[in-house]
Amino acid sequence: MEFYQFARSVVYGALKPFYRFDIIGKEHFPKEGGVLLCSNHIDALDPPVVGITAPRPVNFMAKEELFKLPILKGILPKVHAFPVKRGLSDRQALRTAVNLLKDGQVVGLFPEGTRNRTGQLGKGFSGAGFFALRGNAVVVPCAIIGPYKIFRKVKVVYGEAIDMEPYRESRAKPEEVTEVIMAHIQKLLDEHHPQNK
Template sequence: MDFYQFAKSVVFTALKPIYRMEVIGLENFPKEGGILLCSNHIDALDPPVVGITSPRPVNFMAKEELFKLPILKSILPSVHAFPVKRGLSDRQALRTALDLLKQGQVVGIFPEGTRNKTGTLGKGFSGAGFFALKGEANVMPCAIIGPYKPFRRLKVIYGKPIDIAPYRERRAKAEEVTEVIMASIQELLDEHYKKN
């Protein structure tokens, strides 16, 4: 067992009983090929929750500052995180994400860019559409429905992949594709909020 799988099992064992996690739609997750995994963002625990519920390893961007902390700087690369400079056009982070997608891996992002505690889905940044168009990968929408409160149910819903090929063929703009992605996440939220 590599460190990623070890960490995944430890975090899963710690979080599942506290948050009564329910995972829906795993059958929608492609077993191979590049996937851009796009989720809403409601809590700092979202990355590990997505990481432990995804059937495939997820590579997440993490703010560069975290890689300078004594313990995290050695742990983060081992759990497939890579640094990104916030507020800047970080070309190295862009290249890393695109390379991972083209290698057939899963890259996880939160298109809202920051946590949204209003209970509604915020506007997505065009970077999500950029990665979807340039990364030669399909998009997997994901919705997290809280609250993150002990012994309250937490849902993680994986929707059906969005085929980005038609948008690439007609050279759609990144902003349009981001709107399509956000609409797919919103559909998952609308469908499952009332069942929570």
């Protein structure tokens, strides 16, 4: 935890001079219990930005290749990242994420799977719904509204937690739950995008 907070303050200090962060809805974030944090994905800076603005430490999946790089392989585990094999069904990564959620921690996920520079929300992968159903956690939708331009405002909006229990009881499919999650992210984008003001 100590290194995580240190890294968080370093990243915040590095980014703050260049971007004006407008953080909205932090009060919606549960203070305890498992949370699946699902956000849109517009830039490579999204994971560190979510990491420095979320009220609790966030565990992120990171592609396995990053853990083989000399500097990152020592740092990534200390900032709560864990490896995932891209393009494959990585059972170990799935188990890790579910266990973290069951353990009452926060797991961050970008359901689109890749960056979408258009600003439009893409289709979410069913993995988000799988974690939401299996992890015994609530889902907090998040909208990052950019673009990331020097000295410009970047909004990070946290929505109200979505209770997954009704979906578990009705035996909803992961694909259906992912659609629900994406609809909540889209709602945040619609409500807070400057063009809609």
